[in-house]
Amino acid sequence: MKLKIYNTKSKNKEIFKPLDSNNIRMYVCGPTVYDRAHIGNARPVVVFDILYRLLKYLYGEKSVTYVRNITDVDDKIIAKSSAENKSVNEITSETIKWFIEDNNYLNVNKPTHQPKATHYISQMIAMIEVLILKKNAYVLEDGEVLFSVNTFKSYGSLSKQNLESMIVGNRVDIDRRKKNPLDFVLWKPTSKNNIGWDSPWGYGRPGWHIECSAMSKEILGDTFDIHGGGIDLIFPHHENETAQSICANNKNSLANYWMHNGFVNIEGQKMSKSLGNYLTVEDLRNKNIDGAVIRFVLLSTHYRQPLDWTNRKLTEAQNIINKWFNVINNRDLNINGIPTNKILEALCDDLNIPLVITEMHNLLKEEDYDGFANSFFFLGFNSNNSIKSNNSLDKQTINEMVNLLIVERQNARKNKDYRKSDLIRIKLEKAGVTINDHGNETTWSLKPNFNPSSLLTEN
C-alpha cells in the first residue's frame, strides 16, 4: 500500500518515497515549555502520533525514528521564570512533566527522541560558526549573529513568499543594522545574570530557529524524510530552519516532505487567553473527559483543515466512544494489532482519518468485530482512564459495587417495585454506568465519564 502525503513544499499530494526504507526519519516541532498544553498543542501531537503508528506498521517497528523536540529556552519561559520567581529549570521541568502526563492521557506513543534545546547548545554554536564562515551569517558589534537572507536564493520557497512583498508588508521590523529586514537571529547576546552560554560572540542564547536545525542534524542527519508542525510555523520558523540547514550542511534539502496541521478554534472563535476560551488538556481531564474522547474530537476533522472544538462535538464523541468501548469490552476478540485494509487505505491517503472513522462505523454494521477492535487499538482509542485514573478504587471493587446494585434492581423489577428499580438505574446513570436490559438479563458498561464517587453516597 502506498502512502500519500500532502507536501507543503510542492502544494501537492505526493507518494511517499523514503530516503531509506529501513530508516524512516520524522521530525515534528514540539512544545515551548512554559505553560500547560492547550488542545491546539495537542492536535499535532495526536495527528503525528497516528502517522508514527502508520509508518511503523508500513516499514517496521524499528525502522522509524521520530523526533519531537522540546524548546526549553525562550523569551516566554524567561518571562515566566522572572514573573513567578522560579528558575528557568524549575519552569521547564515542571511543564515537561505536565506535557508527558497529558500525552499519556491521550494515549500518545512516545517518540524515539525528545531532545531539549539546552542540551544541544554546542551543536548550535558549531552550526552558526559554519554559517558565518560561509558568509551566510554576520556578527553585529554587540555580539548578535544574524542569518543573511540575501545569501540564500531559495529563501521563501517553502512558504511561497517573495522577499519584496514581505518587506512591503507593513509588519516587518526595521532594524537598521540588518542587511535585510528579514534577517533573523541566530545568536542573541544577553547579560550575565540571565540564562545563557558562552560563545565565540560572547555570552548569550540561541535564536529560536537554530535549535531545530542543530538537533535534526545531530539525530537524523542533514536530510531526512518528514518535517511536521502547526500551519503557523511555515513562516517564518520552517522557512528559516530550511535556509540555515541547507546553507550550513551544503545540501539541497532539509526535509523531503513538509506536513502542517490546521489550527483549533473554540466554538468558532480563535482560542486565546484574553477571550477566556482557552482550553487545556488538563481542563478536560478535570472534567473527567476520557482521553479517547479528546483524541476522537482532535482526529474527527482532517488534519489540514481548521478544527472547531465545540461542546456539541464533545458530546457526540463521548457517545461514539462509549459505544465503541461497549463493543470492545463485551466481546471475545481476536487481537493481532492489524487494522483492516480499508482503514489502512484511508490512513495512507494523507491521513484521511474522518474516512477512517466512517470505516469504523461500517465495520460495526458488518459485524466485523475483530477488524473493528484491531483498528480501534491501532488508532490508539484504547484509553486507559475510565477506571484507573479518576479514583483510587480498583476494577474489582467497582464490579462488586455495581453488581450489587444491579442485583438489587433486578429483584425490585421482579417484585414490580418499579419506583425502586428506577431509582437504582438513575443512580447508576449518574455515576456513568449504563444499564442494558435484554429480557431477563441485564448487562452494564461504563461511560467514558464514569465517576464512582456518587455510587458511594446513599440515596
Next chain:
RNA sequence: GGCGUGUUGGCAGAGUGGUGAUGCAGCGGAUUGCAAAUCCGUUAACACGUGUUCGAUUCACGUACACGCCUCCA
C-alpha cells in the same frame, strides 16, 4: 498590499466527472414495565455566475463571503 485555505443536507464531516459517504439530530417502526442501549427503514446538500463536456457538486475562469499566515504562537 502579498501568500494560502475554505464555502457540501438542521449540525458535523468525507468524497466523486455519471449509481449522490458516514455520524448526530429529525421522521416511521421493532424491542422495553418505563427508560437507556440496540436494531431496521426513511427525509434531506454540494455559495453564485460563465465556460469545458454527451453529462459537473466534482475540471477551468470569474464573483461573493469566511478564515489563516506575513510579529511570539500548534
